[in-house]
Amino acid sequence: MNIRLVSKIIGIVLCAGSASMVPSLLLSLYNRDGICGAFIGSMLIGLIIGLPLARRRVDGRERMQARDGFATVAGCWFFLSVLCALPYCFSGALPNFFDALFESSSGLTTTGASVIADVEALPNSLLFWRCFTQFMGGMGVLVLMLALLPKLGAGTVFLMRAESPGPIKDKLLPKLGQSAKILYVIYLILIAAETVCLRIAGMPWFDSICHSMASISTGGFAIKNTSIAYYDSMAIDWIMIVFMFLAAVNFSLLFLVAKRDFKTVLKNEELRLYAGAVALSSVVIFLVLIFQNGLPANFQVFTDVVFQVVTLVTSTGFATADYNLWPTAAQCILLALMVMGGCAGSTAGGVKPSRVLMLHRMVKRSVYKVLHPRQVHIISFNGKRVDEDTLLSVSVFFYAYCALLAVGTLVVSFDNMGFATAFSSAVTCLGNIGPGLDAVGPTSNFSALSSLSKAVLSVLMLTGRLEIFPILVLLNPHGWMHK
Numbered sequence: 001m002n003i004r005l006v007s008k009i010i011g012i013v014l015c016a017g018s019a020s021m022v023p024s025l026l027l028s029l030y031n032r033d034g035i036c037g038a039f040i041g042s043m044l045i046g047l048i049i050g051l052p053l054a055r056r057r058v059d060g061r062e063r064m065q066a067r068d069g070f071a072t073v074a075g076c077w078f079f080l081s082v083l084c085a086l087p088y089c090f091s092g093a094l095p096n097f098f099d100a101l102f103e104s105s106s107g108l109t110t111t112g113a114s115v116i117a118d119v120e121a122l123p124n125s126l127l128f129w130r131c132f133t134q135f136m137g138g139m140g141v142l143v144l145m146l147a148l149l150p151k152l153g154a155g156t157v158f159l160m161r162a163e164s165p166g167p168i169k170d171k172l173l174p175k176l177g178q179s180a181k182i183l184y185v186i187y188l189i190l191i192a193a194e195t196v197c198l199r200i201a202g203m204p205w206f207d208s209i210c211h212s213m214a215s216i217s218t219g220g221f222a223i224k225n226t227s228i229a230y231y232d233s234m235a236i237d238w239i240m241i242v243f244m245f246l247a248a249v250n251f252s253l254l255f256l257v258a259k260r261d262f263k264t265v266l267k268n269e270e271l272r273l274y275a276g277a278v279a280l281s282s283v284v285i286f287l288v289l290i291f292q293n294g295l296p297a298n299f300q301v302f303t304d305v306v307f308q309v310v311t312l313v314t315s316t317g318f319a320t321a322d323y324n325l326w327p328t329a330a331q332c333i334l335l336a337l338m339v340m341g342g343c344a345g346s347t348a349g350g351v352k353p354s355r356v357l358m359l360h361r362m363v364k365r366s367v368y369k370v371l372h373p374r375q376v377h378i379i380s381f382n383g384k385r386v387d388e389d390t391l392l393s394v395s396v397f398f399y400a401y402c403a404l405l406a407v408g409t410l411v412v413s414f415d416n417m418g419f420a421t422a423f424s425s426a427v428t429c430l431g432n433i434g435p436g437l438d439a440v441g442p443t444s445n446f447s448a449l450s451s452l453s454k455a456v457l458s459v460l461m462l463t464g465r466l467e468i469f470p471i472l473v474l475l476n477p478h479g480w481m482h483k
Contacts, residue, residue: 011050011051015100025127074255074473093116098451106458107133107146109462110137111220111434112316112435113429116445119225132218135257138217138218138219191216194212202236210223214318218316218348219317222319227442238303240307244310244311270354277313288329292327312433316348339427340352397469401468408421417448417449420437
């Protein structure tokens with residue numbers, strides 16, 4: 001492994017993380033909330049550690065290899081999570097380091113799970129910092145670096161591949177830096193558009209900015225204790241439904257929409273599964289609530305259902321209703337949507353519909369092979385043949401996902417809070433969703449869990465956001481060998 005190159009990029013990211021605290025610091029100074037020292041101290045620590053690493057000399061002729069890219073991404077996210085936890089500790093909002101690490105990891109990975117019971121008691125600068133960490137993590141920390149510093153070195157394509165979600169990695173344009181810039185332009189346009197729409201709907205400017213960053217990043221950090229239900233506005237609900245849905249669509253497809261290539265977009269199989277799952281789940285849950293819970297068949301109930309379906313399948317995690325009170329069938333559908341998640345190449349978490357499609361077709365092919373052993377069965381996706389290496393990576397990913405899910409469930413179960421809490425905690429953290437079921441549902445938080453559970457769930461959040469393999473490469477001793 002090229003230790004010098006890996007450490008140099010980690011240093012650059014730590015310096016960028018320190019610089020990202022400037023808006024929160026200025027807001028703290030403006031409001032005179034007394035915690036500007038927390039941001040200054042955190043920035044100094046990040047610069048003291050990051051600057052010497054960023055100034056290290058690297059041989060320009062030495063190319064970055066795949067394992068270097070994976071280790072770099074994992075290392076950057078881990079150290080940045082620690083740095084982003086410092087303002088919570090230094091301000092006194094979360095003096096326990098494991099609580100602060102859980103909150104910062106949840107923000108950067110756009111999970112949205114929280115250990116803060118009363119978010120309205122936090123100063124605006126810290127509320128902005130929570131949402132800004134989700135803004136940084138939504139599109140990807142290294143993707144931002146590639147957009148601003150496209151000449152980090154040869155082979156940096158491995159950085160984007162390691163950080164971008166999904167089984168198939170595509171560039172929008174031949175040059176990696178240009179692709180990264182286009183992704184961030186789309187990202188910023190969506191945030192700006194939602195901010196304006198929410199303000200027109202009656203939400204204050206500060207709230208609009210924070211919730212736009214949290215929803216387009218599919219993070220879900222709300223600045224009110226009752227989340228979006230606080231505003232009691234159907235217009236706000238539907239604005240957020242639309243933008244959360246768009247944020248979980250592959251950004252490459254949004255780029256094609258801008259180019260008016262609607263035919264390719266409508267033929268995309270992953271988008272069709274994602275949109276179909278949202279529509280079908282909304283109708284089924286709506287009918288379940290009417291016939292089993294006896295709720296009125298009005299537009300308000302339908303809005304609450306669609307909001308919860310979209311916010312969970314996109315792994316955002318906002319809330320307008322307590323789905324813990326819904327029938328078991330509705331909760332099972334929501335849990336299945338959590339596992340599937342949004343499209344690859346978006347800011348959403350989960351297994352991804354593309355992997356679900358490939359796994360389904362692999363099972364179908366296995367059945368056909370038993371019935372017709374001499375026939376050749378080719379698996380295609382979006383009209384293109386999927387190579388066996390990609391199919392193998394999908395199978396390995398799914399196995400690793402299930403194994404990590406089992407480990408997370410086991411660790412949280414030691415807190416003796418019930419199977420639904422333990423299992424949904426692992427699902428929601430590994431899938432970067434936010435709320436779970438039972439004791440970690442939409443009206444609760446993760447503060448009751450032990451420090452061990454919070455530490456393990458923090459690792460699961462990072463592992464899920466980076467889609468498992470970068471963390472495994474970082475923890476593998478063979479990955480650190482020079483040859």
